[in-house]
Amino acid sequence: MRDYAVDLCVIGAGSAGLSVAAGAVQLGLSVVLFESGAMGGDCLNAGCVPSKALIAAAQNAQVMRTAARFGLAAVEPRIDWAQVKAHIKGVIAAIEPNDSQHRFEKLGVTVIRERAHFADARTVVSDSARVRAKRFVIATGSRAAAPPIPGLEEVAYETNETIFDLPTFPEHLLILGGGPIGVELGQAFRRLGARVTIVEAARVLGALEEDAAHVVRARLVAEGIDVLEGQRVEGARRAETGVVLTVSERRGAARDIVGSHLLVAAGRKPNLENLGLEQAGIAFDKIRVTTSPTLRSTTNDAVWALGDAAGGGFTHTAGWHASVWVRNVLFKARTAANALAMPAAVFTDPEIAQIGLTEAQARERHGRAVKTTRWDFHDNDRAQAQRDTEGFCKLVLGRGGAILGATVVGAEAGEIIAPIALAMANKLTVRALTNPILPYPTRSEIVKRAASAHFTPTLFSSSTRALVGVLKRLP
16 A cells, blocks of 8 residues: 655545646645546536537437528438437547546646545545545535435436436436426437426426526427426336336326336435545535535534535536635635525526526515516517527616626526626626627627616606706706
8 A cells, every 4th residue: 555645635536626636736735636436527427518418419409300490491300329429428538638637647646546535534545545635625526316216226217327328219218306407308308309208396497586497397398398397206116118107296196107218317415425534523414514614624624525525516616616725725715615606507498597596585585675677588689580589687686786696598598697697706786787888689688688677767767857858958
């Protein structure tokens, strides 16, 4: 066994772990990085990257089907699942060098491709290495959680880790869970030719602004997806044709749904088992390591948890956590992990992007001070030219025009939310969103239009007209 004494030991080579390791080693720290699986973590290999590649293939298939709206001949695409999978793997391969062991070793990081665990409060060990470090970062990511459904453990179900490598394309894909992963993959597989049924215990995209989620739900149904909301899954079992789910509404009779494949997309679970956290005196629970607002362990001051290990839910959250770590540990700042509003995007068609508080959350916290302003893509000239006018931009405002939150639903919503995130990060008011001069025609104009709509009643009020009447008399 080889012994190391270093400044920093990182467990996990996903987004947070790689960002911390790269930043620390380039700032002069000695770093050991452990990873027992694929470099790049879930996002590169089984999450964000392959899912968006699949969605892109499905989007192009849908463009072919709907070409008639532009005066072109619509055609039903011929789907080659093997080639779609090759496309997905090609996208991963193109990005992979950025996260590779070779790149990080060139930066000066010692990369050990083994499972590691704490032996005590200041030591991490693997099969071939013992590392004593001044600081430790737990960035072990998460995996799909399987809900406690009778019979589910006996069913050969898929998760995001296996769905992109299916040997045969699903004839009828059952999806357990109507959150972002479930609806994104459900729409993609439907557009590629599968029959799709989404089963959700509450409301599809229930964590998002309700009127925005309704727009996406309507599109899913219009494209032929069976969306079953308020459904309790009583059990699962194998069938000759694949899998059977027994579902029921609260007061309804149970019924069976038969599918060829089952995708479980009902939440995530952090990878905290077998890390020896107890031996290191690191407090944790089922969802995260217990940390302070700066992501430092509350019970072992040499340890920080980042990303999913700290309760973060997105790849960009993990990247932000890495930035927080570098700021606080290396530059002695006091940045809290929740210092900035965290945006989120669901890459359905139409997309949903959201940041800050929903309207309901804002009214609960701030009461009558909350106002909303909105602009629809129907009134956006670029959206009209593209024949894609579904959706809107809604801003949730507080006293003095403070931006409490925002939702964009529509094509390219994930891109359009960016100036709102910038404004919120810099504590600007809604007026700042009215100032930029934007090229015409662009979809991004919708943010300026929504912000300007907030001022329309005041701008064209009787008092403003009276003021203009006085001013026009002046030389």
